Amino acid sequence: LKVDASSQLARKIPDTLFGMFFEEINHAGAGGIWAELVSNRGFEAGGLHTPSNIDPWSIIGDDSSVFVATDRTSCFSRNIIALRMEVLCDDCAAGGVGIYNPGFWGMNIEDGKTYNLVMYVKSAEAAELTVSLASSDGSQKLASVTVPVDGTSNWTKVEQKLIAKGTNRTSRLQITSNKKGVVWFDQVSLMPLDTFKGHGFRKELISMLLDLKPRFLRFPGGCFVEGEWLRNAFRWRESIGPWEERPGHFGDVWHYWTDDGLGYYEFLQLSEDLGAAPIWVFNNGISHNDEVSTAAIAPFVKDVLDSLEFARGDANSTWGSVRAAMGHPEPFPVKYVAIGNEDCGKKYYLSNYLKFYNAIREAYPDIQMISNCDGSSKPLDHPADLYDFHVYTDSKTLFNMKGTFDRTYRTGPKAFVSEYAVWRSDAGRGSLLASLAEAAFLTGLEKNSDIVQMASYAPLFVNDNDQTWNPDAIVFNSWQQYGTPSYWMQKFFRESSGAMIHPATISSSYSSSLAASAITWQDSGSSFLRVKIVNFGSDTVSLTISATGLQASINALGSNTTVLTSSNVMDENSFSNPNKVVPVTSQLRNAAEQMQVTLPAHSFSSFDLALA
Numbered sequence: 001l002k003v004d005a006s007s008q009l010a011r012k013i014p015d016t017l018f019g020m021f022f023e024e025i026n027h028a029g030a031g032g033i034w035a036e037l038v039s040n041r042g043f044e045a046g047g048l049h050t051p052s053n054i055d056p057w058s059i060i061g062d063d064s065s066v067f068v069a070t071d072r073t074s075c076f077s078r079n080i081i082a083l084r085m086e087v088l089c090d091d092c093a094a095g096g097v098g099i100y101n102p103g104f105w106g107m108n109i110e111d112g113k114t115y116n117l118v119m120y121v122k123s124a125e126a127a128e129l130t131v132s133l134a135s136s137d138g139s140q141k142l143a144s145v146t147v148p149v150d151g152t153s154n155w156t157k158v159e160q161k162l163i164a165k166g167t168n169r170t171s172r173l174q175i176t177s178n179k180k181g182v183v184w185f186d187q188v189s190l191m192p193l194d195t196f197k198g199h200g201f202r203k204e205l206i207s208m209l210l211d212l213k214p215r216f217l218r219f220p221g222g223c224f225v226e227g228e229w230l231r232n233a234f235r236w237r238e239s240i241g242p243w244e245e246r247p248g249h250f251g252d253v254w255h256y257w258t259d260d261g262l263g264y265y266e267f268l269q270l271s272e273d274l275g276a277a278p279i280w281v282f283n284n285g286i287s288h289n290d291e292v293s294t295a296a297i298a299p300f301v302k303d304v305l306d307s308l309e310f311a312r313g314d315a316n317s318t319w320g321s322v323r324a325a326m327g328h329p330e331p332f333p334v335k336y337v338a339i340g341n342e343d344c345g346k347k348y349y350l351s352n353y354l355k356f357y358n359a360i361r362e363a364y365p366d367i368q369m370i371s372n373c374d375g376s377s378k379p380l381d382h383p384a385d386l387y388d389f390h391v392y393t394d395s396k397t398l399f400n401m402k403g404t405f406d407r408t409y410r411t412g413p414k415a416f417v418s419e420y421a422v423w424r425s426d427a428g429r430g431s432l433l434a435s436l437a438e439a440a441f442l443t444g445l446e447k448n449s450d451i452v453q454m455a456s457y458a459p460l461f462v463n464d465n466d467q468t469w470n471p472d473a474i475v476f477n478s479w480q481q482y483g484t485p486s487y488w489m490q491k492f493f494r495e496s497s498g499a500m501i502h503p504a505t506i507s508s509s510y511s512s513s514l515a516a517s518a519i520t521w522q523d524s525g526s527s528f529l530r531v532k533i534v535n536f537g538s539d540t541v542s543l544t545i546s547a548t549g550l551q552a553s554i555n556a557l558g559s560n561t562t563v564l565t566s567s568n569v570m571d572e573n574s575f576s577n578p579n580k581v582v583p584v585t586s587q588l589r590n591a592a593e594q595m596q597v598t599l600p601a602h603s604f605s606s607f608d609l610a611l612a
């Protein structure tokens with residue numbers, strides 16, 4: 001494998017090449033990175049209708065001791081449903097009767113940790129409630145507080161801290177009373193005090209993202225942006241402002257309710273916290289089953305301009321002031337927007353697209369716009385800065401797609417490979433095989449990064465209790481998480497954004513099952529050469545790597561090799577064995593301009609040479 005590291009043939013990889021695509025799918029957000037523990041906290045899951053859907057709330061007691069029903073008496077006009085609880089017993093069973101919420105397949109309550117409870121209550125007569133964190137059957141109490149209700153018939157905001165005295169991974173929040181009477185509840189929230197930067201995200205999941213050094217964050221979908229029907233599409237306006245006043249919505253593509261605590265503002269905040277450029281994918285008036293005609297699209301265009309003012313406007317602007325009131329007076333630097341998701345070819349796509357494009361270009365000339373139409377196989381017939389390219393296929397096909405952009409147009413919009421993954425037959429639930437094909441595909445993107453400006457794996461997260469889409473990069477439940485091989489594979493590319501790419505050519509009888517790339521980069525004043533090689537075949541391969549044109553000599557002491565492999569190509573990680581397929585790093589003792597390396601069968605190796 002020959003690497004020409006001379007500066008003449010080097011090219012800078014875009015700073016944005018590798019980033020992330022976050023979609024609200026598989027309970028990635030609600031019941032995922034968003035740390036809210038209560039599911040359906042406003043009892044709004046059935047929409048504005050009564051009786052509404054209060055799932056997963058349930059009663060403690062029986063029909064003779066407690067009766068619950070929803071009505072439209074909330075103090076919040078945008079989410080008007082409240083829960084009316086009537087306690088029928090005066091001398092109720094020990095522990096009282098009431099309601100409980102198991103969260104998203106059980107709440108992870110940990111010993112010594114503090115949980116913030118907020119809820120709104122009202123009652124016509126004075127009452128006393130007990131709010132507790134308990135095991136799933138209620139038998140073990142981990143924390144408990146008493147909440148007096150004043151009996152004025154006015155809605156009152158209750159705020160309490162609960163400190164857990166014990167750990168239980170499948171806990172529930174329960175609210176009970178011992179006395180006959182009627183109490184109304186709304187917007188019941190329980191959040192751990194300890195979240196990432198205090199911004200409401202689960203720390204351990206975010207640290208897995210940080211570890212990949214993402215340069216952009218595309219959000220919030222995917223099909224989630226479109227909806228099966230427009231009425232169920234993500235609407236940024238409904239997802240900002242005080243959380244208590246957000247109506248929430250049913251994501252009908254992935255079939256679950258979200259309270260929208262993780263809304264447009266929080267996505268922007270997350271991008272900032274990750275050091276990633278935000279990429280806002282907005283609904284363009286098109287869902288899977290219905291479309292707004294171009295004649296009627298003007299209010300949707302205005303809505304998107306408002307969303308950009310919310311992000312970028314100064315704190316005195318109409319929407320910038322709403323952002324400032326939420327705690328972020330400085331603008332969020334939105335420089336990229338995608339006009340819809342996977343909608344190219346739909347009846348009104350192009351004509352709607354042009355309305356959005358022209359309005360945004362005029363108001364924000366620096367914003368780069370992403371078309372849903374693939375410009376890799378034929379030039380686009382409309383203006384765009386980037387075009388979306390999505391690929392989900394089997395491993396052999398993706399491996400062979402590493403040359404996809406070798407011969408594509410070099411002028412015109414850049415490619416944004418905003419969703420790629422091996423799926424179906426040979427993906428397992430995230431196999432080594434899938435990750436190897438993906439790695440090979442990414443080496444092709446690095447080489448073609450004069451035209452490919454960005455790339456992100458999809459989907460990023462799955463809550464193990466709701467795997468609608470398989471496979472995914474990070475698997476979690478209420479308290480555990482692990483990366484699939486596809487997650488770990490991405491770690492090999494985290495230094496690539498902004499690095500220099502060099503020609504790497506392989507001559508070997510195994511060439512057809514190998515893929516390689518070479519980069520140099522600098523970190524804290526030190527320089528490195530990284531040669532990455534995928535061995536997609538079932539034979540061990542020996543190669544000589546010879547590097548010419550290096551700007552400095554090689555320091556073997558600081559040089560390493562990292563390999564991702566396993567005894568079986570279909571091996572996966574799991575909660576019980578999260579580190580079965582993970583990269584293993586060791587010192588590269590023979591680091592030199594010419595060195596012999598061995599590539600295990602079905603492996604992805606990187607050779608990192610420190611340059612003195």
Ligand code: AHR
Nearest residue numbers: 222223224341342458459
């Ligand atoms: O990543 C899962 C889905 O795949 C996305 O929602 C959609 O854009 C694509 O079809």
